[in-house]
Amino acid sequence: MSTDHLLVERRDGILSLTMNRPEKLNALSEQMIEAMIAELTAASADPTIGAIVLTGAGRGFCSGGDLAAMRSRNQAIDAPPPTVEERAIRVRRLEEVPLLLHEIPKVTIAAINGPVAGAGLGIALACDLRIASDQARFGTAFAKVGFSGDFGGTYTLTQLVGTAKARELYFTAEVIAADEALRLGLVNWMVPAVELSGRTETIARQIADGPRIAFGYMKSNLNLALKSDLRTILEREALTQTLTGRTADHREAVTAFHEKRAPKFQGR
16 A cells, blocks of 8 residues: 555565655654555465564654644534544544554564654554664653553563663653663664664564574464563464464575575565
């Protein structure tokens, strides 16, 4: 689903999605969200896609919700305001984005090129891997606009930094720099801004050229580990280890090991 609010590029097993409202620090629009939902849903079942990279155009990653659009909706007088349930249904639809990033059997990578806040932070934290420019800044932001928070940030932030720090960042809305985000474990890597694109490409290429079926099972196992006990994980690993052992990629990897060469995975 192509739209000028989301730039889409497919190249050699990598799907790149660029949020494209640079004049608004890539504040989310319904057009952008619907396009992301469509692209991620399609990629989930596309065997030619091995990695998904999400980034922002211009100097920011994503500032979250569009406050100007919110103000216009709040001031509209030509239509009755939506009911609580109608509004909740709309928010749930928008929240398909972090859910897809977290759950689809593809490795998702956030390339955080600049400021990220609110729902934008939720999107970044829903990805499997995060690489940040040293110019990136991170903030929950919701307390500043009287919202409780959406896009899964209360879950993902708690998982990454623990409940005490997550509560601090939500209640104070403190903005933290990239080096602090790295120290806290919010991001996996921090690089100079001029190196972000190249480093992201290197990581995405490594993932895309890897064993895609195994990565999908790995991701589901890691997600299950967030809420399960050891016995449940061991049982799940026994199944997925058996399934991946039946793939052509596994056989190729064993052959390549004995032939002392790099494996050539085909995603089957």
